[in-house]
Amino acid sequence: MNDISLTSGTTHSYLDQLEAESIHIMRETVAECEKTVMLYSIGKDSSVLLHLAMKAFYPGKPPFPLLHVDTTWKFREMIEFRDRRAKELGIDLMVHTNQDGVARGVGPITHGSELHTDVMKTQALRQALDLHGFDAAIGGARRDEDKSRAKERIFSFRNSHHRWDPKRQRPEPWRLFNAHKRKGESIRVFPLSNWTELDVWLYIHRENIPVVPLYFAKPRPVVNRGGVLIMVDDDRLPLEVNEVPQVRNVRFRTLGCYPLTGAVESEAATTEDIIRETLDSRHSERRDRVIDKDGSASMERKKQEGYF
Amino acid sequence: MNMHVSGLANPATLERDAILYNHETKSLLRFIACGSVDHGKSSLLGRLLFEAKLVLDDQIETLRKDSGQLTGAVEDLDFSLLFDGLSAEREQKITIDLAYRFFATEKRKFIVADAPGHEQYTRNMATGASTADLALILVNAQSGLTQQTRRHALIAATLGVRHLVVAVNKMDLVDFSQSAFAAIETDFRKFADRLGDVSITFIPVSARKGDNVVNRSPNMLWYRGPTLLDKLETVDVTPRAANEAFRMAVQWVSRPTADFRGYCGMIAGGEVRPGMEIIVQPSGQRTRIDSIVTADGVLDRAGVGRSVTLTLTDNVDVSRGDLLADAAAPSQVSDRISARIFWMGQGTLSPGGRYHIKLGTASAAANIAGPMHLIDLGQDATITPVDRLMNNEFGLCTLELDRPLAADRYDQNRETGSFILIDAETHDTVAMGLVEDAVIPAVAVTPATDTVRTSIVGKVFVRVARLLGANESHTRSIAKAMSWRATGSLDTFVIGFVITGNAAIAGSIAGTEILTKVALYYCHERVWALVPWGRR
Numbered sequence: 001m002n003d004i005s006l007t008s009g010t011t012h013s014y015l016d017q018l019e020a021e022s023i024h025i026m027r028e029t030v031a032e033c034e035k036t037v038m039l040y041s042i043g044k045d046s047s048v049l050l051h052l053a054m055k056a057f058y059p060g061k062p063p064f065p066l067l068h069v070d071t072t073w074k075f076r077e078m079i080e081f082r083d084r085r086a087k088e089l090g091i092d093l094m095v096h097t098n099q100d101g102v103a104r105g106v107g108p109i110t111h112g113s114e115l116h117t118d119v120m121k122t123q124a125l126r127q128a129l130d131l132h133g134f135d136a137a138i139g140g141a142r143r144d145e146d147k148s149r150a151k152e153r154i155f156s157f158r159n160s161h162h163r164w165d166p167k168r169q170r171p172e173p174w175r176l177f178n179a180h181k182r183k184g185e186s187i188r189v190f191p192l193s194n195w196t197e198l199d200v201w202l203y204i205h206r207e208n209i210p211v212v213p214l215y216f217a218k219p220r221p222v223v224n225r226g227g228v229l230i231m232v233d234d235d236r237l238p239l240e241v242n243e244v245p246q247v248r249n250v251r252f253r254t255l256g257c258y259p260l261t262g263a264v265e266s267e268a269a270t271t272e273d274i275i276r277e278t279l280d281s282r283h284s285e286r287r288d289r290v291i292d293k294d295g296s297a298s299m300e301r302k303k304q305e306g307y308f
Numbered sequence: 309m310n311m312h313v314s315g316l317a318n319p320a321t322l323e324r325d326a327i328l329y330n331h332e333t334k335s336l337l338r339f340i341a342c343g344s345v346d347h348g349k350s351s352l353l354g355r356l357l358f359e360a361k362l363v364l365d366d367q368i369e370t371l372r373k374d375s376g377q378l379t380g381a382v383e384d385l386d387f388s389l390l391f392d393g394l395s396a397e398r399e400q401k402i403t404i405d406l407a408y409r410f411f412a413t414e415k416r417k418f419i420v421a422d423a424p425g426h427e428q429y430t431r432n433m434a435t436g437a438s439t440a441d442l443a444l445i446l447v448n449a450q451s452g453l454t455q456q457t458r459r460h461a462l463i464a465a466t467l468g469v470r471h472l473v474v475a476v477n478k479m480d481l482v483d484f485s486q487s488a489f490a491a492i493e494t495d496f497r498k499f500a501d502r503l504g505d506v507s508i509t510f511i512p513v514s515a516r517k518g519d520n521v522v523n524r525s526p527n528m529l530w531y532r533g534p535t536l537l538d539k540l541e542t543v544d545v546t547p548r549a550a551n552e553a554f555r556m557a558v559q560w561v562s563r564p565t566a567d568f569r570g571y572c573g574m575i576a577g578g579e580v581r582p583g584m585e586i587i588v589q590p591s592g593q594r595t596r597i598d599s600i601v602t603a604d605g606v607l608d609r610a611g612v613g614r615s616v617t618l619t620l621t622d623n624v625d626v627s628r629g630d631l632l633a634d635a636a637a638p639s640q641v642s643d644r645i646s647a648r649i650f651w652m653g654q655g656t657l658s659p660g661g662r663y664h665i666k667l668g669t670a671s672a673a674a675n676i677a678g679p680m681h682l683i684d685l686g687q688d689a690t691i692t693p694v695d696r697l698m699n700n701e702f703g704l705c706t707l708e709l710d711r712p713l714a715a716d717r718y719d720q721n722r723e724t725g726s727f728i729l730i731d732a733e734t735h736d737t738v739a740m741g742l743v744e745d746a747v748i749p750a751v752a753v754t755p756a757t758d759t760v761r762t763s764i765v766g767k768v769f770v771r772v773a774r775l776l777g778a779n780e781s782h783t784r785s786i787a788k789a790m791s792w793r794a795t796g797s798l799d800t801f802v803i804g805f806v807i808t809g810n811a812a813i814a815g816s817i818a819g820t821e822i823l824t825k826v827a828l829y830y831c832h833e834r835v836w837a838l839v840p841w842g843r844r
Binding site for chain 1 (some may be wrong): 331332333334335336344352364404406407408409410412416417431432434435438439509557560562563564565568570572573598602603604612613614615617628666669705722723727728730731734735736737740776
């Protein structure tokens with residue numbers, strides 16, 4: 001952290017401003033809502049979100065638990081990281097899996113990415129929120145991720161069926177958030193709305209925030225499926241005839257279910273390397289996600305159905 | 309829309325660590341882009357990103373698919389397609405909602421509020437302007453200023469946007485003519501005095517061809533000002549409230565252990581230091597700052613825009629909704645607030661309406677009191693008395709609160725001088741409010757009070773109001789008529805008595821006259837008030 005921003009009241013870099021605004025949003029959420037939860041997806045955005053929550057309520061602990069919706073298809077390193085971080089920080093971590101989906105054997109390979117995401121992520125999230133009666137869920141979505149996200153409010157309302165109505169959004173002038181809910185409504189809160197992928201990495205670098213090692217390049221076994229490099233994380237990934245995993249130097253720009261997340265070939269082994277690579281990149285990060293390609297305007301539709 | 313990745317001009321030649329440092333410490337400009345439909349706003353923003361090399365390969369690929377232009381030069385693509393986010397928007401080929409865009413250059417990070425042009429979406433424009441430092445207003449060089457242009461400029465100025473950049477677009481369609489550009493500038497300057505204290509920059513551009521967007525135009529050598537990107541990268545972004553008195557609304561009381569009690573909030577004005585005397589408002593208790601606590605350590609001072617936790621030297625009663633202010637320059641505390649209101653609700657706003665108000669972190673019940681005035685943005689902000697405000701209208705009214713709140717005038721502090729109104733039934737945010745004055749007498753305040761006169765936007769209103777005769781309240785006109793008649797009737801009585809020598813006749817002449825002439829004077833006064841001739 002640089003000393004200029006710490007002691008000076010006026011020279012205030014844009015990262016300081018983003019940080020201060022995100023902290024403000026989290027504090028407003030807990031002050032105005034009855035039962036808040038933070039969705040923790042283990043990715044870099046969640047890591048930043050968690051770090052901001054620790055800062056927002058310092059010297060106390062964040063007054064809300066973390067919730068991880070486990071699809072059972074996450075990278076093994078993600079789960080190890082999740083459990084280690086929760087222990088280190090001494091925070092309450094809840095894990096929810098759609099047991100109905102597990103009983104039906106739903107998975108990305110057998111059922112396709114769209115159904116898997118719907119049952120194991122979207123439905124599972126709704127179950128967890130309803131089960132515990134959370135009226136506010138803080139998440140790490142950013143407006144730069146997708147065209148429809150660019151139009152979503154920071155306090156984004158969902159009806160009792162967890163649906164998003166883009167035409168019924170409340171204006172958010174100044175920093176005045178309206179958390180008044182209609183019956184059955186709940187709120188998704190996005191403190192990182194105004195952050196970009198580059199901002200996230202610069203902040204991780206500046207604040208030394210731990211992230212899952214999968215973001216850093218190292219030799220990993222992958223198979224090439226139609227131009228997308230899929231990592232063979234366990235023996236559940238069926239190999240095609242004559243398909244042999246190759247060891248390549250790869251890393252991930254986003255993390256999700258391993259059969260649905262493409263790796264990129266890279267030499268970036270540190271956060272500085274990643275920032276350099278991001279600066280030079282000619283492609284946006286979601287290009288490597290299989291689920292966003294399920295149909296045009298797919299993110300908008302998924303969100304209307306309750307996807308976070 | 310991912311336009312966050314800064315493809316810098318030539319990264320290979322730049323010092324890598326310097327880039328990292330630069331990126332972490334650069335400044336932030338929030339601006340709003342607005343303009344009439346078809347004046348080329350989306351195209352200009354798209355062009356800005358393309359010329360700054362911030363449009364990525366997969367986005368260009370998508371753009372080609374969306375526009376059906378699978379071949380041809382990249383320069384000829386329709387960059388406005390980068391932006392229409394919702395399927396309804398793509399189907400109707402219009403922008404419905406406010407969208408936020410992000411991009412960064414070597415000098416700055418930019419957050420762009422991209423506001424739709426249609427009048428029915430004015431609320432989105434007002435929302436975007438509420439946090440913007442600069443407004444980029446698009447004008448079509450062929451068609452010139454429209455009512456929407458004036459409307460957008462007035463809204464931006466009213467909401468405290470300090471810098472206006474008027475981009476005169478489609479210069480290629482008027483042969484890059486200097487006189488066409490100058491005519492629009494002259495036209496705009498004619499009403500610019502109504503905008504108060506804002507800087508205005510005019511830039512001739514062509515979004516379609518890229519002239520003066522990032523690179524200087526070889527077609528307009530007569531233009532010597534900055535390009536659009538130059539302007540965006542160099543405009544002053546120091547928050548105005550940085551020079552104001554210390555303010556912080558308490559968001560959350562932190563009590564992790566029995567011996568720690570801290571007050572969390574974001575600094576909304578000035579600077580705070582340990583030892584400083586502060587006042588807790590509205591209660592009025594005084595105490596001192598003990599320490600400024602953050603996760604990065606204890607600070608020796610902190611300024612506008614920082615989220616901090618403050619501890620106090622005394623055990624005073626402070627809770628969420630209270631305002632901590634510099635004891636030497638506190639906010640006003642009142643249960644009556646006069647305000648400019650921007651009405652965004654579905655129905656109308658009229659006196660007697662009851663709403664929840666959220667001002668800073670404080671909430672209260674608010675009752676709308678008359679009289680109410682409309683600020684007609686379509687008519688250069690003329691002020692007329694009305695009995696209600698319609699959707700997307702700006703007006704003036706008084707709010708009666710069920711408890712006193714602390715507030716500042718909006719032109720002094722955007723954070724402590726702004727509020728929203730929330731509908732008690734639908735829970736929607738139905739109005740934006742800008743505090744004009746928080747300490748007002750029981751008699752209704754009209755735009756002619758001293759408070760309004762001294763505020764920047766107030767000055768504009770008064771100037772316009774004077775033309776319309778609204779700078780004299782009716783009560784004042786009647787009072788003047790009566791005092792004048794008392795003097796006049798005494799005079800009539802004395803003259804009558806001197807001429808007739810009969811006190812009874814003199815008395816009845818003066819007595820009759822007092823009734824007829826009070827009425828005549830009042831009418832005469834109101835008629836003169838409508839005549840601008842001879843005023844200075």
